[in-house]
Amino acid sequence: METIKQLSVFLENKGGRINDVAKALGEHGINMHAFSMAETTDFGILRLIVSDVEQAVGVLRAENFAVVLTDVVCISCPNVAGALSAILERLAEHQVFIEYMYAFAQGEKAHIVIRPSNLEECLKWLEEDDCDILADRQL
Amino acid sequence: MNNEIWNRNKECMSRDELRDLQGKRLHKLVDLVYHNTPFYRHKMQELDLLPADIRTIDDIVKLPFTTKADLRDNYPVGLLATPMSEIVRIHASSGTTGSPTIVGYTSRDLEIWKEIIARALTAYGVTRGDIVSVGYGYGLFTGGLGAHYGVEHLGATVLPTSTGNTEKHIRLLRDLGVTGLACTPSYALYLAEALHKQGLSADDLKLRIGAFGAEPWTENMRHEIEERLGIQAYNIYGLSEIMGPGVAYECGCKDGSHIAEDHFYPEIINPETGEVLPVGQEGELVLTTLTKTGMPLLRYRTKDLTTLMPGTCACGRTSIRFTRILGRSDDMLIVRGINVFPSQVESVILEMPEFAPRYMLVVDRKNNLDTLEVQVELRPDSFSDDMGGMLDLRRKLGERLKSVLSISAEVKLVEPNSLPRSEGKSTRVIDKRVLA
Numbered sequence: 001m002e003t004i005k006q007l008s009v010f011l012e013n014k015g016g017r018i019n020d021v022a023k024a025l026g027e028h029g030i031n032m033h034a035f036s037m038a039e040t041t042d043f044g045i046l047r048l049i050v051s052d053v054e055q056a057v058g059v060l061r062a063e064n065f066a067v068v069l070t071d072v073v074c075i076s077c078p079n080v081a082g083a084l085s086a087i088l089e090r091l092a093e094h095q096v097f098i099e100y101m102y103a104f105a106q107g108e109k110a111h112i113v114i115r116p117s118n119l120e121e122c123l124k125w126l127e128e129d130d131c132d133i134l135a136d137r138q139l
Numbered sequence: 140m141n142n143e144i145w146n147r148n149k150e151c152m153s154r155d156e157l158r159d160l161q162g163k164r165l166h167k168l169v170d171l172v173y174h175n176t177p178f179y180r181h182k183m184q185e186l187d188l189l190p191a192d193i194r195t196i197d198d199i200v201k202l203p204f205t206t207k208a209d210l211r212d213n214y215p216v217g218l219l220a221t222p223m224s225e226i227v228r229i230h231a232s233s234g235t236t237g238s239p240t241i242v243g244y245t246s247r248d249l250e251i252w253k254e255i256i257a258r259a260l261t262a263y264g265v266t267r268g269d270i271v272s273v274g275y276g277y278g279l280f281t282g283g284l285g286a287h288y289g290v291e292h293l294g295a296t297v298l299p300t301s302t303g304n305t306e307k308h309i310r311l312l313r314d315l316g317v318t319g320l321a322c323t324p325s326y327a328l329y330l331a332e333a334l335h336k337q338g339l340s341a342d343d344l345k346l347r348i349g350a351f352g353a354e355p356w357t358e359n360m361r362h363e364i365e366e367r368l369g370i371q372a373y374n375i376y377g378l379s380e381i382m383g384p385g386v387a388y389e390c391g392c393k394d395g396s397h398i399a400e401d402h403f404y405p406e407i408i409n410p411e412t413g414e415v416l417p418v419g420q421e422g423e424l425v426l427t428t429l430t431k432t433g434m435p436l437l438r439y440r441t442k443d444l445t446t447l448m449p450g451t452c453a454c455g456r457t458s459i460r461f462t463r464i465l466g467r468s469d470d471m472l473i474v475r476g477i478n479v480f481p482s483q484v485e486s487v488i489l490e491m492p493e494f495a496p497r498y499m500l501v502v503d504r505k506n507n508l509d510t511l512e513v514q515v516e517l518r519p520d521s522f523s524d525d526m527g528g529m530l531d532l533r534r535k536l537g538e539r540l541k542s543v544l545s546i547s548a549e550v551k552l553v554e555p556n557s558l559p560r561s562e563g564k565s566t567r568v569i570d571k572r573v574l575a
Contacts, residue, residue: 010517012553066517
């Protein structure tokens with residue numbers, strides 16, 4: 001099963017806090033491939049895909065951040081209209097729900113990070129459809 | 140100015156007569172508690188005191204103090220001086236540990252309570268022709284029921300609106316032509332704000348008199364309330380341990396609150412040393428219930444800081460007054476009229492393993508209503524990627540705080556190790572309300 005470890009960080013809503021994370025990672029040569037922010041009025045959850053997740057956990061914990069690892073699925077699909085819809089339709093058909101997702105597209109490819117309600121099912125149906133599922137080493 | 144006095148015999152007694160009466164009542168009181176309250180008997184025995192040693196009011200200094208801690212230690216009914224069969228009502232207030240303190244009233248106590256509230260309302264100018272809306276909370280809190288029966292006793296009409304439903308409150312004020320309002324001063328301002336939002340003003344109401352208490356307020360607030368609601372606003376003082384509202388009240392002069400001295404004997408002490416201070420010096424107010432029979436208290440330390448004002452008031456009352464209370468001698472906060480102690484918040488947080496035992500209380504006043512924010516540190520291992528779970532955690536803490544504090548607090552989750560580390564309770568409270 002090709003899942004990716006996503007790093008989640010608890011952040012208070014206060015100025016400069018995201019940069020504190022970016023800076024700490026940068027100083028240790030850890031690259032961020034993708035991230036998203038889920039926020040409420042007083043706190044947020046920063047979700048990151050990084051180049052070295054184990055090291056990132058150590059670095060952030062040393063700085064007193066609350067961090068947790070979560071398995072997510074990362075796929076690559078053509079950057080054309082309707083490509084994402086075809087994937088999501090397949091998942092919905094099989095009762096795999098999306099808890100959250102984030103994506104970015106560049107050139108011919110789009111990358112999508114999905115936290116599904118059921119990892120195993122999600123991977124099964126995506127593989128059946130020959131979806132391009134990315135592994136850590138491919139990022 | 141209104142010159143009506145409800146009980147001229149008592150409120151305008153000569154000082155000599157009053158002291159004589161106080162001495163007689165104190166003697167009876169000491170006799171009562173010595174024989175009926177083991178707590179006081181033991182305390183007096185420790186001091187080698189007998190009821191016969193207390194003859195005049197000047198002997199009061201020989202007696203022991205009573206504190207809030209004594210009430211908690213004797214929870215629930217250890218301080219009653221009468222069998223439970225004689226108690227006709229119980230009120231309860233929040234305590235520092237989250238466990239309430241209980242006060243029991245005999246029917247005679249309730250008669251006295253009604254009487255002193257009628258005195259207060261009369262001093263404000265309320266008459267039988269008035270309709271008074273009581274916007275204090277009805278229930279275990281003494282404000283609602285206390286004021287309620289006082290209004291009825293006076294013969295005015297009482298509208299028991301209690302707290303909550305401001306829209307309905309405003310509607311009833313208008314439709315009934317309500318002339319009197321009894322509530323916390325912050326609620327009065329909130330009401331004024333709500334009125335304004337509905338496009339209404341004081342001209343749409345017939346309110347003329349307000350009785351405000353249960354939380355500290357200032358002259359500035361008085362002016363604002365008076366202007367916005369078109370009323371005369373008066374202070375009413377009380378505390379559940381002693382009786383409830385009505386222990387002291389302002390008159391038309393608005394120059395200090397008169398203590399119902401034939402029922403409550405005041406002293407001012409140095410809160411650090413317990414030494415009795417001469418009249419005119421600021422210190423902690425100590426009250427003795429001279430006539431209560433359900434749960435009488437000797438020299439109860441109120442924690443309220445004030446100064447006694449000697450001399451006959453221009454209104455004709457001879458009863459002693461005290462100045463506006465703005466400070467407290469401990470760390471208790473009064474938020475929306477409810478006592479809040481940092482230790483109550485602490486006890487809730489300690490029960491929830493998801494949080495570190497570190498917190499900060501931020502009290503503020505927004506739209507004229509007190510707000511309480513509780514900042515609490517999340518433990519690193521309680522963090523999860525699930526936003527729903529995090530919000531549930533926040534809601535759970537909020538609900539538990541509400542059940543312990545009796546008021547709702549806004550919970551703010553903060554990062555591990557982000558709150559200041561210093562010891563001492565003062566650093567755990569930020570009070571942004573400006574009371575000046």
